[in-house]
Amino acid sequence: MTRHAGAIVLGLDSAIGLTIMRELGSHGVPVYGVGRAASGTAAASRYCTAAFDRPQGPIAAWLPDLIARTGAGALLATSESDLLELAELPARMGDCHLLVPRIDRLRKVIDKNCTLEAAMAAGLRVPRTWQPMAAEDFADRIAALRYPVVVKWANPPEAMAFLSECGLEWIKAEYVRSADELRRLLERYRPVGRWPLIQEYCGGVGLGQMLHMEGARATLRFQHRRLHEWPPEGGVSTLCRAEPMDRHAAQMALSEKLLRALDWQGPAMVEYRYDGTHYWLMEVNGRFWGSMPLAWHCGAHFAWEAYRRTVLGQKDAASPARGHLRARYMVPETKRLARLLLAPRRISDPFFAIRPVRELIGYVLAFFDPRTRYYIFTLSDPRPWMRDMAQIFRKAVRRETP
Structure with missing residues (x-):
């Protein structure tokens, strides 16, 4: 080699x-x-x-x-x-x-307001969004919303910094079911004088389209469907499935159009909620993403694509990826199952379907599915999994030791 x-x-x-x-x-x-x-x-x-x-x-x-x-x-x-x-x-x-990525491009994708504006201009479907501002009266806007709504910060790194300074917790996303509940949430941030985005709730499953951009075109593409997440109502993908590239082709073209409009270079994931008919843009992830192990198992090597094109100057087409595998992130996947079985009331998404028996059976059967791969464990490189298990064991012992 x-x-x-x-x-x-x-x-x-x-x-x-x-x-x-x-x-x-x-x-x-x-x-x-x-x-x-x-x-x-x-x-x-x-x-x-x-x-x-x-x-x-x-x-x-x-x-x-x-x-x-x-x-x-x-x-x-x-x-x-x-x-x-x-x-x-x-x-x-x-x-x-x-x-x-260069700083000007990175700031565009981190700021959800910038991303949403670019997406609307490029013809993508985006959730109805309200950014509360200090000078406006919230009452009419709160009354006019259709509930539930999802609350998230437009610029997470910036929000983490000023919320920490004010002694407030940064919460990635919250589901709000009523006008009274939203009114109380907005009052929480009044001392700061800054508020998160309020977005309409979009049902469906998570769909991620990954592209490596060079110039104005994608040199590598891959896509997956999120089957499970931790926490269950939305977060890190714990079980995901590759989607064949002949599906969602028109939306993949729109994802590439959006990244071109953002002048993006390198790898990125465009995230959607897909209800079987419509694709609702959630965000653009301008860094290597959590479900990257699935892409690797399928032969879509985004880090290598960035390396070989920039460092080695290779411009030949990347090999096509396989589209039938799935991957599990076992520790958070197990935490997800425990939440569904033991503490389902803690799931905040009002539309999340809880099927404990079905979930338990699926969890066990996945070990015997020949399509299943794992985020950390591989037979060809087993030591990271062994170290991960040892670290988990040591943490458990420390918690139990007085």
């Missing part, structure tokens, strides 16, 4: 970082992982050339030394906070390409 210039991956503690490592390593790229601890799950992978504890301070202060020590030709990152730091740096530091 040809050995290429190494790559630094910021993020040893997630299935995303592990997948990037497996993708690049299987293509002959030495991978150097950086994490909160060098003992992170991904550091156990056979494809991890070396692992480093993350130094203190801003990335710009320690990255040049790490590049010099490893001789890396590329850097990739998994977290939005790291991307925001890296996007402010030059696209290239010496011989190392920073495979991250």
Whole structure:
């Protein structure tokens, strides 16, 4: 196998970082992982050339030394906070390409208001959305809404910062069932003088369309349907299924049109709620996404696509992906089952269908389904799973030890 210039991956503690490592390593790229601890799950992978504890301070202060020590030709990152730091740096530091979006593009996709405006202009269907402002009277708007509604922040990184300063909890999404409930929620943020977005509820299943953009076109495409999430009403995908590329073709063309309008370069996932007839845009995820292991199992290698096109200058078409597999994220998938069986009242989505017996049977049968793959466990690279299990066991012991 040809050995290429190494790559630094910021993020040893997630299935995303592990997948990037497996993708690049299987293509002959030495991978150097950086994490909160060098003992992170991904550091156990056979494809991890070396692992480093993350130094203190801003990335710009320690990255040049790490590049010099490893001789890396590329850097990739998994977290939005790291991307925001890296996007402010030059696209290239010496011989190392920073495979991250530029700051102007990243800000557009992080800000849901910008994304929704671009989507409407591109002809996509978007939920009716209200952004409360300090100068307006909320009463008429609250009374005119159709309930339930979903409450989420337009710019999550920005909201996390100012809510933390004010001692308020950041909540990714809340379901509100009545005008009185929404009135109380909005009052919660009046001392801050800033409010989250209020969106109409869109039913259906989660559909993600992933594209790697170069110039004005997509060079790699993949799509999946979310079957399970944690928490159950919406969050991290815990069971997802690849969708054949001959399905949703018109919507895939619209996703590409939207990313082109945003001048996006590199990988992104366009997320929808799909009710069998309509596709409602939820957001654009401008970073490597949680269900990336499914794409990898199916042969859609987005980290390698970014690396080979930028670092190696390869411009040939990517190999087509398989479209029949599914992938499970076992720890949150098990937590999801426990919630459905033991605490269903904690599920906030008023339309979520709870079928405990069916869920339990499906959970067990999935172990025997030949189409099933796993986010962390693979026979070809089992040590990350072993380390993950050991870390879970140690945490459980610490909780039980007085």
